[in-house]
Amino acid sequence: MLIMGIETSCDETAVAVVKDGKKIFSNVTVTQIPYHRRYGGVVPEIAARKHLEAINSVIEEAVFRADIDARHIEKIAVTVGPGLMSSLLVGITAARTMGIIYGKPVVGINHILAHLYANFLFHDLGPPYIGLVASGGHCDLIYSTSHNEFNVLASTRDDAPGETFDKIAKLVGRPYPGGAEIEKIAKSGNPDSFEVPFPKFKDNSNDFSFSGIKTFVKNRLKEISSDKIPDLMASFQKKIAEIFIDRILKAVEEKKCMRVLLAGGVMANSYIISHLEEECSRNSIQLFIPPPEFCTDNAAMVACRGFFGGGNLLVPQPDLKICKK
Numbered sequence: 001m002l003i004m005g006i007e008t009s010c011d012e013t014a015v016a017v018v019k020d021g022k023k024i025f026s027n028v029t030v031t032q033i034p035y036h037r038r039y040g041g042v043v044p045e046i047a048a049r050k051h052l053e054a055i056n057s058v059i060e061e062a063v064f065r066a067d068i069d070a071r072h073i074e075k076i077a078v079t080v081g082p083g084l085m086s087s088l089l090v091g092i093t094a095a096r097t098m099g100i101i102y103g104k105p106v107v108g109i110n111h112i113l114a115h116l117y118a119n120f121l122f123h124d125l126g127p128p129y130i131g132l133v134a135s136g137g138h139c140d141l142i143y144s145t146s147h148n149e150f151n152v153l154a155s156t157r158d159d160a161p162g163e164t165f166d167k168i169a170k171l172v173g174r175p176y177p178g179g180a181e182i183e184k185i186a187k188s189g190n191p192d193s194f195e196v197p198f199p200k201f202k203d204n205s206n207d208f209s210f211s212g213i214k215t216f217v218k219n220r221l222k223e224i225s226s227d228k229i230p231d232l233m234a235s236f237q238k239k240i241a242e243i244f245i246d247r248i249l250k251a252v253e254e255k256k257c258m259r260v261l262l263a264g265g266v267m268a269n270s271y272i273i274s275h276l277e278e279e280c281s282r283n284s285i286q287l288f289i290p291p292p293e294f295c296t297d298n299a300a301m302v303a304c305r306g307f308f309g310g311g312n313l314l315v316p317q318p319d320l321k322i323c324k325k
């Protein structure tokens, strides 16, 4: 089945054409980052306007690169949430219009699940699995037993991990988005230099929390000389990896599920990935990750999710069940 995926939830206008959730015919992503950078983060009003300016040509380009006739697209999958409402509406309107013109079904896709499904573009596997999506706006640990069953085991109680990278990058004078910037600085640092606190909850929950870590880094930055910044960044990054593996191991144990899928922009971080790979192999856990360019927002993942499932256009977060203990 030939599916067009449309993604406009944040600061990338993306359209892809994917066959059977696997074969990527085209995958076009136009980033808005240069327009948001001067504000240090995504400005919703600018995001929506830039999506509106770009969407038609990105659709055209995706059809052109796929070398197909748009009439041959059999289904349109569009991100309906979570994300910036005014930006989502641009993608949804484009998808519905295409659906009406070509008489094709349009399905609403959950952005977090789309991230997870980036794995299925590259790896031949399926549920059950534990999925960890760590991005600029989210941190969700999900247990999936089928293509329509997703249970959220834990999520962040405050900042998302990508957001934390972005905020810390700002503190050290690096541009948005900060993840790759911090990764670069951390390369020359010693990850064991600073004892970054590990977040803990009174109720022993498996949830995530990153704002305490951000405050710790902020306070240390006031005390240290600039030559110690790489050490602090490396220690911060290591703690993020340790939090991820702690939560993964607990979920694996609880669900007796040895297959783990990673997704989301933060998983483009090669230090974090190698840490998780090492720990998972030590614990005989099968670990799957999409290539880095498919960890960040793209539309191929949306099309892939559209092949396996997808829901109503009017439901902001289709498919996800919150069932934390």
Ligand code: KG4
Binding pocket: 010, 134, 135, 136, 137, 138, 161, 162, 163, 165, 166, 177, 178, 179, 180, 183, 264, 265, 266, 267, 268, 269, 270, 295, 296, 297
């Ligand atoms: O998944 P994504 O593209 O968008 C959302 O759905 O939020 O994730 C973007 C986030 C940004 O916060 C960015 O700083 C972070 O992913 N990111 C990284 C890296 N590359 C992108 N974080 C850590 N290390 C990276 N190499």
Ligand code: ZN
Binding pocket: 111, 115, 135, 136, 264, 265, 296, 297
């Ligand atoms: Zn995303």
